[in-house]
Amino acid sequence: MRARVVEDDRGRREARDACLEPCPIERGMRIIGGKWTGSILWHLKDGPVRFNDLARMIGGASKKMITERLRQLEGHGLVRREVIDSAPISVTYEITDLGRTALGFLDELRTWSEGLPQG
Amino acid sequence: MRARVVEDDRGRREARDACLEPCPIERGMRIIGGKWTGSILWHLKDGPVRFNDLARMIGGASKKMITERLRQLEGHGLVRREVIDSAPISVTYEITDLGRTALGFLDELRTWSEGLPQG
DNA sequence: CAGAATCCAACCGGATACTG
DNA sequence: CAGTATCCGGTTGGATTCTG
Secondary structure, X not given: OOOOOOOOOOXXXXXXXXXOOOOHHHHHHHHHOOOOHHXXXXXXXXXXXXXXXXXXXXXXXXXXXXXXHHHHHHHOOXXXXXXXXXXXXXXXXXXXXXXXXXXXXXXXHHHHHHOOOOO | OOOOOOOOOOOHHHHHHOOOOOOHHXXXXXXXXXXXXXXXXXXXXXXXXXXXXXXXXXXXXXXXXXXXXXXXXXXXXXXXXXXXXXXXXXXXXXXXXXXXXXXXXXXXXXXXXXXXXXX
16 A cells, blocks of 8 residues: 555545546635635734644644645645754744635625625 | 424525634625525526426536535525426426625635636 | 544445436 | 435544653
């Protein structure tokens, strides 16, 4: 199993493979519609955020989930990971220019959702 | 189990319960981000469609899924179900005015997805 | 601090067969 | 035609523990 996956890409490869849907709406949803994915991207819009800060902002999601979703977003080039080798270590996540192109949609979704009958 | 659910609402009640996320983005995603949900809504934009026609349009989704998602959309008031009691029976699904309010960002998502590096 | 590793119950969703 | 019913393997995601 996992034949010929030489480099450990920490989920980046699978991130791509998961989005082979022919329908563009489905493809898009599989990229930014995952649990917590939209929220994560949204919370990065004002600048880089450290891992634990992000986890706190997304209250309700486990670190495991945050990590998985971040790897996936990285795999799609929507988020950049940066390691500052201080002590203690610091890792920040920053939205890329490509990632920013999704914020319009997310904002519309947010507005729509807030305007729904049941709040 | 299922205490006090007297009327059989065919999944409509659960549809609502599933969307109690405090974050509006997550809530929105749980409503239209389900597998096939966006596609279904999208294919209803030009008028009522019969069940089997819809199933054909969404090639790849099973009838079971189409049904489940339609019930969910109905529960959120985004789709209306209409039975024409002919022989053989005919059932059409039509997008509601509320449902139409989602077409804007679904179109944005479509455009966004199509413009991505990997197509 | 920023994860990785492991466990496991719950849910998801496809395949198939059946029905009014 | 428009579903429902059942089975069931695979995935999801929370909880917990461990690590450089």
